[in-house]
Amino acid sequence: xxxxxxxxxxxxxxxxxxxxxxxxxxxxxxxxxxxxxxxxxxxxxxxxxxxxxxxxxxxxxxxxxxxxxxxxxxxxxxxxxxxxxxxxxxxxxxxxxxxxxxxxxxxxxxxxxxxxxxxxxxxxxxxxxxxxxxxxxxxxxxxxxxxxxxxxxxxxxxxxxxxxxxxxxxxxxxxxxxxxxxxxxxxxxxxxxxxxxxxxxxxxxxxxxxxxxxxxxxxxxxxxxxxxxxxxxxxxxxxxxxxxxxxxxxxxxxxxxxxxxxxxxxxxxxxxxxxxxxxxxxxxxxxxxxxxxxxxxxxxxxxxxxxxxxxxxxxxxxxxxxxxxxxxxxxxxxxxxxxxxxxxxxxxxxxxxxxxxxxxxxxxxxxxxxxxxxxxxxxxxxxxxxxxxxxxxxxxxxxxxxxxxxxxxxxxxxxxxxxxxxxxxxxxxxxxxxxxxxxxxxxxxxxxxxxxxxxxxxxxxxxxxxxxxxxxxxxxxxxxxxxxxxxxxxxxxxxxxxxxxxxxxxxxxxxxxxxxxxxxxxxxxxxxxxxxxxxxxxxxxx
Numbered sequence: 001x002x003x004x005x006x007x008x009x010x011x012x013x014x015x016x017x018x019x020x021x022x023x024x025x026x027x028x029x030x031x032x033x034x035x036x037x038x039x040x041x042x043x044x045x046x047x048x049x050x051x052x053x054x055x056x057x058x059x060x061x062x063x064x065x066x067x068x069x070x071x072x073x074x075x076x077x078x079x080x081x082x083x084x085x086x087x088x089x090x091x092x093x094x095x096x097x098x099x100x101x102x103x104x105x106x107x108x109x110x111x112x113x114x115x116x117x118x119x120x121x122x123x124x125x126x127x128x129x130x131x132x133x134x135x136x137x138x139x140x141x142x143x144x145x146x147x148x149x150x151x152x153x154x155x156x157x158x159x160x161x162x163x164x165x166x167x168x169x170x171x172x173x174x175x176x177x178x179x180x181x182x183x184x185x186x187x188x189x190x191x192x193x194x195x196x197x198x199x200x201x202x203x204x205x206x207x208x209x210x211x212x213x214x215x216x217x218x219x220x221x222x223x224x225x226x227x228x229x230x231x232x233x234x235x236x237x238x239x240x241x242x243x244x245x246x247x248x249x250x251x252x253x254x255x256x257x258x259x260x261x262x263x264x265x266x267x268x269x270x271x272x273x274x275x276x277x278x279x280x281x282x283x284x285x286x287x288x289x290x291x292x293x294x295x296x297x298x299x300x301x302x303x304x305x306x307x308x309x310x311x312x313x314x315x316x317x318x319x320x321x322x323x324x325x326x327x328x329x330x331x332x333x334x335x336x337x338x339x340x341x342x343x344x345x346x347x348x349x350x351x352x353x354x355x356x357x358x359x360x361x362x363x364x365x366x367x368x369x370x371x372x373x374x375x376x377x378x379x380x381x382x383x384x385x386x387x388x389x390x391x392x393x394x395x396x397x398x399x400x401x402x403x404x405x406x407x408x409x410x411x412x413x414x415x416x417x418x419x420x421x422x423x424x425x426x427x428x429x430x431x432x433x434x435x436x437x438x439x440x441x442x443x444x445x446x447x448x449x450x451x452x453x454x455x456x457x458x459x460x461x462x463x464x465x466x467x468x469x470x471x472x473x474x475x476x477x478x479x480x481x482x483x484x485x486x487x488x489x490x491x492x493x494x495x496x497x498x499x500x501x502x503x504x505x506x507x508x509x510x511x512x513x514x515x516x517x518x519x520x521x522x523x524x525x526x527x528x529x530x531x532x533x534x535x536x537x538x539x540x541x542x
Contacts, residue, residue: 046418049084049093059086061246067517069401072096073431082415084423088246090116092424093414096431098438098468100415104425105467108412109475116407116424119244119256120237123269130321131480132329132404142312147322148480150300157483161377163204164488168495171197172374175500179533187505187530190342194492195335201488202330206297206323230271234324235332236520237268276320297326329481333399334488336524340397341389341493343529344446346502347510351389351448358385359498364538373538375494380487386494388448390486391469394462395439396446398471399522401430406477429470438468500533 052075054060064087065071072094076083081097095101104112114136121133131147134140171193178188242261244252256262282288283298295303301322304314312318345352362382363373375383406425411418419425436443440456450457460466463482464474472479479485504513518526 046420047416049082049414049417049419050079051084051086052079054086057088059088059246061087067523069428069430069523072402072426072428073434076428076431082417084417084419087424088252089248090246090424091420091422092426093408093419095414095425095427097435098432101427101432101470101474102467103414104406104427105464105470105473105475105477108414111410111412112406112408112425113476114407114409115477116245116405118405119242120265123265124234124238124272124324126317126321126324128321129315129318130325132325135407136409136476139312143318143322144480146304146312146314147325150304157487160201160205160484160487163201164491165377167197167200167204168492169374170200171492172495172499175496175533176535179500179535185532185534187532189528189530191335191339191525191528194338195331197492198331198334198338198488202326204296206326230268230275231327231331233264233268234272235328235522237265238328238520272324273320276323279323280316280319298323326481329479330485330488332522332524334485334492336399336522337390337393337397337485337489338492338496339525339529341393341489342496342502342531343513343515343525344393344396345389345497346504346531347513348446349510351446352497352502355385355389355448356497356501359383359494360536360538363498373498373536375491375498377491380490380494383490383494385448386490386497388451390490390493391451391460391462392446392448394471395433395469396444397523398429398433400471401428401523402426403429403470403473404477427470427473429473432468432470435468499536501536503532503534505530505532 052060052063055062063071063075063085072083073096075085076094076096081095082100083094083096085092085094095104115128115133117128117135118133122128125133128134129143131140131144134143174193175188179185242252243255243259246252247255253262279298280302283302298319301314301319305316305319345355359375359379360373362379363375380386403426406427408419408421408423408425410421413419432438434443439450442450449455451460452458460469462469462471464470464472464478467474472482472485504510514525514527516526517523
């Protein structure tokens, strides 16, 4: 699980005006006090990283656009890969190179692995009782250990194959029904189908047979609100930094109340909490049949409440917080990756043909001609080129572009610079994945062949040991759901590419396909991906 920044709130002109008016007197006094303290403490003698010119009150906030990973890369090109910004009152170190990322996430990881306190994540994670947003301490270490051992272990990933196959089969059937025939073929929007697929996989693994987003349908001002809509809002809230994030004082809290952010946050929290409560009640129902396989995620988490392990006192709030991690971290990141992969493949016919030929050759050698072509779990390890396609997609489109913000727990040195304690740290995984210093002059090009045995990046992987490729982060705060997420992406992509031939709508060229980004917690396609598909019919065996 990882998170990025969203500047949607601060991009509104009326909020800028309100923010400046409300904060100017308080922040000015705070800045004067801060300067005096730093001078008296000798802080002014520190060798601080380069900092772009800033304006009063806002600092460098005005230099960030709606796509902060892109804005920060442009700033880093002028001020260096280790750059100190002042976002409001908050000093923020921005890392944009593999070597600097290694220092933060390996050499100085123990000093740079805590999390800043952010009002939105604090509320939606039940007071940071989760794995993603909790500060670094003994409680977090115990929670993470239990979460990985009981939920995200390789055994659990393997146990999810039934749900994975069931949901992929539903997806293939649904797409096949929409494909049409002859001249009636129409473009299909993949986005909703992919979200529903990954939602079904994660939901079934987490909640078992009781899962179904329809159970969360509610009426809001006469309109039905479904779980996906609430989850969308939660995603935005988790990825949005409020005024209090940049101005952690009474004025920041006042602005968040005046803009309605606090009220919206509470509404989203109540709706998600009601969903978790309903699921927990169903699992605690004495009439519910006892699971044969040891139970789903909720069963496991509830057992930790009844039978504590280690020093952690596990509560219902821990259960709900980890369910939030599972959904936010599992559904959107996998969905976004699948859609970016399909977007790039449709623009590169050579690569699309190569990966389809590999998949169909493996499936054809295992299946008789009387069976519909399907990729089986045992086929996936044989699909080396598909794995390169996924790796190249994650290089160019890490689902969470700035990873999850870190915070230094003590003063450290990064690339020779002094970084004070309580400095927020952002690692721009998107910029690092496109850095020509690591990837060559074609760093912006989608080319899975670079990972071939004879390629320049053959040894590079995303397991946290190679800092030029960081879609899941590295070090102590590396995303624990890596194995589950990658398996879902590879298996889904393999079946989409095996079962259908794909084309752009008539009259659309590869160069015209929009690749614009949008989002907050994850950066996804701004427009739906519309493709024409034709069911694949294997040639008869000789």
